[in-house]
Amino acid sequence: MKNNLMRFLVTTYHYNLLKDYERLSCFYEAIKEHAHGIVYDIGAGSGILSYFAAPYSRTVFAIEKDEKIASYASQNLKNIPNVKVVNRDALSYDFPFKADTIICEMLDTALIDEEQVPVINKSLKHLKKDGCIIPYGVINGVEPIEMDSETIRYDENCQYKTKGKLTIYDNIIFNKKIKEKYKKTFKIPANGKINGLKITTFTLLTENIIAGPTSMMNNPLLIPIEEIKEKDYILKISLSYKMGGGLQTIKTKIKDLEDQKCP
Numbered sequence: 428m429k430n431n432l433m434r435f436l437v438t439t440y441h442y443n444l445l446k447d448y449e450r451l452s453c454f455y456e457a458i459k460e461h462a463h464g465i466v467y468d469i470g471a472g473s474g475i476l477s478y479f480a481a482p483y484s485r486t487v488f489a490i491e492k493d494e495k496i497a498s499y500a501s502q503n504l505k506n507i508p509n510v511k512v513v514n515r516d517a518l519s520y521d522f523p524f525k526a527d528t529i530i531c532e533m534l535d536t537a538l539i540d541e542e543q544v545p546v547i548n549k550s551l552k553h554l555k556k557d558g559c560i561i562p563y564g565v566i567n568g569v570e571p572i573e574m575d576s577e578t579i580r581y582d583e584n585c586q587y588k589t590k591g592k593l594t595i596y597d598n599i600i601f602n603k604k605i606k607e608k609y610k611k612t613f614k615i616p617a618n619g620k621i622n623g624l625k626i627t628t629f630t631l632l633t634e635n636i637i638a639g640p641t642s643m644m645n646n647p648l649l650i651p652i653e654e655i656k657e658k659d660y661i662l663k664i665s666l667s668y669k670m671g672g673g674l675q676t677i678k679t680k681i682k683d684l685e686d687q688k689c690p
């Protein structure tokens with residue numbers, strides 16, 4: 428696989444995607460297992476996932492709205508007769524056939540800054556009843572942290588210490604319409620000084636293949652909150668955001684603290 432990828436024409440961003448072999452391997456296994464019939468690769472980029480899907484499919488429609496990137500995909504896939512590159516925005520694209528498989532790469536933590544959310548919601552009406560979506564879904568977890576930043580940011584180049592166990596707070600399966608506005612109050616255990624939350628997203632490529640954060644997929648997100656200095660407590664916190672709305676939609680509010688040692 429690696430030798431074939433080296434011949435792909437790509438932008439710098441897509442080159443970094445191709446270097447993330449953990450991510451690529453997970454997608455490859457999911458596509459090999461489930462892709463069949465009529466396949467739509469939405470946000471196809473350089474075309475690598477369409478390339479993976481071609482041997483297992485009747486026809487692959489590689490949909491990419493960026494004209495330059497679509498031209499790269501056309502070059503990369505020109506010798507594969509059952510792949511058709513479509514330079515269109517998937518939100519306005521009239522799907523010519525019902526889909527057996529939809530590939531819609533989801534890369535952003537908790538889908539907050541992910542442009543594909545409204546696209547996947549729109550695409551669901553073109554999916555056959557027994558069709559499948561790759562990825563299958565995501566699982567979101569949260570941990571209390573002490574961080575050295577006062578702004579919302581991804582975890583690259585930011586120092587932080589985890590101050591509690593990972594708590595799963597949301598599970599999204601993509602074969603149903605995604606509710607873009609998320610708001611929930613939940614409890615997480617913590618110990619010591621905290622001033623932030625760390626959100627980690629795990630991607631379900633299929634029901635049986637799960638990928639944690641990789642270099643180009645779902646980098647953990649750090650969110651500052653009001654500082655707390657206690658020992659062995661339960662933090663009750665409200666978290667809200669809009670999937671696809673961007674990081675500026677994130678809001679948090681501390682509701683209560685409970686002593687873990689109390690019955």
